[in-house]
Amino acid sequence: MTSFIFSLRARRTAVALAVGTACLAAQAQDASVETTVSVGAGAIDGSKADRAIFGQYNGLRDNSVVGLLGVDYSLRNPETSAWVEFQGANLLGDTRELGLVWKKPGNWKFTADYGELVRYEPNTINTGLLGAGSSTPQVVAIAAGTGNDLNLKTKRAGLGLGFTKIISPALQLQVDVKSENKTGARPFGAFMNCLASTSSTCLAVPGLAVLMLPEPIDANHSQVEARLSYAMEKLRVSVGYYGSFYRNANSTLNPSGPFTGVADPMLALPPDNQAHHWDLSGNYDFTTSTRGTFKLGYTTASQDAGFVSAGPAANLGAKVNTTLAKVGLTSRPMPKLSLLADLRYENKDDQTPLANYNSVGTNRQLSSEKTLGKLQANWQFNSDYRGTLGADYEFIDRGVFTPSSVLSSMVPLRQKTVEGGIRAELRRRMADDLSGAISVSSSQRDGSNWLQGNPGVPGVTKVFYPASSFDLTQTVFMPTLADRQRDKIKLFADWQANEKLSLQFSAEEGRDKFSTPSAYGLQSTRMNQLGVDWGYAVNYNWALNGYLSRSGQTLNQARYAGSVMAFDNTNLAASIGVTGKATSKVHVGGSLTYVDDKSVYAQTLTASAPPTLLAGGGLPDIVYRQTALKLFANYALEKGSSVRLDFVHQHVSANDWAWGNNGTQFAYSDGSTVAQSQDQNVSFIGITYIYKLP
Structure with a gap:
């Protein structure tokens, strides 16, 4: 497979973008030019621990003083209709942004943007780990709290280029390219199975260890998007392509030292992968009041990075092809009636080769089919009332279970689920200064028979009598597959109390009730929300605003x-x-x-x-x-x-309490701890x- 990666060098790219803008400025002899420059400085108090959350994204975690520099440049040439805009923000900080727009309205447009973002991990790690943040860290056992403090961070640097060309009044081409490098390290961990010859105990249990091992990050994600659009009197159609290319310079994490005495302590990191998507979409006006929409899409995603160590195959060879078809219709057959209908079908075909990666059985292929349907009718009763009725449908077929794969008998599956729901909404304008809406919805999901894994051997068996087939005291029925009743109600009101005061109210309540063959597991969920937003104009010069939720x-x-x-x-x-x-x-x-x-x-x-x-x-x-x-x-x-x-x-x-409670820190097997200042x-x-x- 042919793939490509756009190289990115942060400093060089930023300088090139700024120099390019300066060259454009030299051509602005008779044009209208506006330039604004901002220069400043900022200072922050407190220790690094005090800035842990405040300084996550603004670069103030490690620095007490920061420089501020921004620029906004605009050039308009009335003779050629050329228009150039350049913006730079936070140019001296960790989150610098540069943006360029150069266009000739009605003809073409070129865009370029560059941005950096540094994220500082708010938690501080105390550890004896050597080479933290590399792919070959060395574990050093210490007493909890006696190691060195480690503050991790990740940096993103991205460049984007775009070009739009209006070829004719009916034809337009748009191309966008983005590339982002991400480097640094973030918290990661491992559960190791230690050999007795290396350590008699790990985490006070023979043969087990839990370690804090920062994940080394050095990856690039590049994206390409292109779209050609064509418009006629009644038909509008576009064909598009999207490509995603991910490359990781670190394929494995290879720890050494105490508690890592397994035969092969390597840990896999996110592998290289790529995806290609093509689509054809558009709409057609059957009449002045009826429009149809359509979309056809095809995506192929693959992951074929080679395995580092020997195995049943040289690489996973993963490949998933997804086909999408969608049609819709909107119509206004009567002045007071509007109708909407949508139907969406998605077929996911998992073509990943099967191999014996486990002690018993192969990997699974996760093919599926999904069908979504939607019907909606709106009726304008009068100038004050409008009602909506709708119905929704979802059918999922997860395909036949891979016969050569093994499933735990305690975690049953379901091949098919179907969910249907109805919803209604009533909107009313109660006065010129007051309007509101209430909506209710209800849906129910059920599915096919449960599937139980065959103990110790590949394959599954369809279960007709769950009470006699499952150990209901230990079996876990997944909530995403269980029968479910979902009900929801929403309220909204917009009130202009007077010419100075405006208020918006919103409230929502929702409940889910799950039903499985077992009396255990997730039984129900509930959500609610209440909010008030307001604004008050004291006079021509002063205004107040606020919210409560x-x-x-x-x-x-x-x-x-x-x-x-x-x-x-x-x-x-x-x-x-x-x-x-x-x-x-x-x-x-x-x-x-x-x-x-x-x-x-x-x-x-x-x-x-x-x-x-x-x-x-x-x-x-x-x-x-x-x-x-x-x-x-x-x-x-x-x-x-x-x-x-x-x-x-x-x-x-x-x-x-995940990291500590009542003054007692959680300690990893090597003595590493994680903490954050509570105040x-x-x-x-x-x-x-x-x-x-x-």
């Missing part, structure tokens, strides 16, 4: 031996802001925001619970709270120049001079 999600599951567990997540967010003109030269503003996100893991026991279980418990709560104050002031010095002052204060309180306070102040060239 609360959302919740609950998952209830029953476990064997009388344990009932519930996961509850609630999120509360509020904000108030103000903007205004203090004087004719001073523009000020600010906002105060608050976020409270809490996850509760509750456990209760039923009468059937054995006395050995605790009478209560569950897991500790995970709480994240953030309060942020943002203020700005802009002072106009003279025509074309101004000074802007920004101030930000952020307080974060976060605790996650983080940080303040930032920046000043920027903005000058518009004459």
Whole structure:
């Protein structure tokens, strides 16, 4: 297979883009030119631990002072209709962006953009690991908390080029190319099976170890997209191509040292892969009130990177071909009635070769067919009322189970599922200043017989009587395959209370109820959301705005031996802001925001619970709270120049028992720990001079 990768060198590309713009500027003798330059500096207080969350993406995790530089250049030539725009933002920081648009309206357009993004891992790793972030790290056993602090980060650098050509009034060609390099390291881990000759115990259990091994990242993702569009009086059609090419310079992670004494400790990393997609889409106007739409697509995705060590095949040779067909119809047969119908079919053909990668059985081929249907009718009762009725349909056929593959008898599958639903909505304009809507929906999913794996041998057996075939105290029926009843209701209102005050209200409630042959597993889920947005114009110069929202999600599951567990997540967010003109030269503003996100893991026991279980418990709560104050002031010095002052204060309180609880850190087998400051306070102040060239 022929593939290609666009090379990218960050500094060279950024300079070339800027130089190219400078050359264009030299041609602007008689054209209209506007140039704005902003220069400034910012400073931040607090330690690196205090900046862990605040400095994730702005480069202020490691730096206490940052330079600010931006440019906005625009050139318009009325004689040739040429138009050039160049923008550069945060050019001295870790998130610099450059963008160029050069076009002749109605004829052609060329675009180029370059951007960088550095993400700093908010958690600090304390470890004795040598060569962390490389593909060959060396594990060194230490006492927990006595190693070196390690702060990981990843960097993205991407270049995009685009060209659009209007060949004729009916024909247009568009081509876009993007390439992004990603380097650095991110948290990763491994569960190792140690040999007794290397370590008598791993994690206090003979033969087992859990290690923190950062994943080395050095990859490129390139994308190509092209589309040719043609329009006639009634028919509009386009043909397109999309290509994705991923290349990873690190195929494996090869740790050494204590706790890695398996025969082959290599860990596989994301392999090279590629995909090609072609499509033909368009629409046709049958009449002035009826339009049909269509789309045909074909995608082939492959992964044929070679295996590092010997195996049953030289490479996986994975290949999945996907065929897509979609048709739709919209019509307005009557002034008050509008209709919509959509039908979508997708066939995924997994042609990956089968081989004996496991001790028993081969890999699985995951072919599937999916059919989606949608019908909708809208009726305008009068100028105030409009109603909608709709029906939705989804059918999934996951194909015949691969006969040579093995499935656990405790994890049954289902070949087919079908879901049908109805929905209704009523919108009303209750007054010139008040409108609202209510919508309800209900759907039900069921499916074919469950499939049970044959114990110890390949293949599956269709189950007609689950109660006698499965051990219902241990079998896991996947919620994505289970019978499900889903109901939802939504409310919305928009109220212009007076000429100064406007409010928007929204509320939503949804419930899922699952049904399987077992009384255990996920039983039900619930979600709800309530929000209010408002704006108030105090006068011509001053305005207030804000929002208040609360959302919740609950998952209830029953476990064997009388344990009932519930996961509850609630999120509360509020904000108030103000903007205004203090004087004719001073523009000020600010906002105060608050976020409270809490996850509760509750456990209760039923009468059937054995006395050995605790009478209560569950897991500790995970709480994240953030309060942020943002203020700005802009002072106009003279025509074309101004000074802007920004101030930000952020307080974060976060605790996650996954890494530690009640002062006790979770320690990996080699003594590595992961931590984040539970209380983080940080303040930032920046000043920027903005000058518009004459």
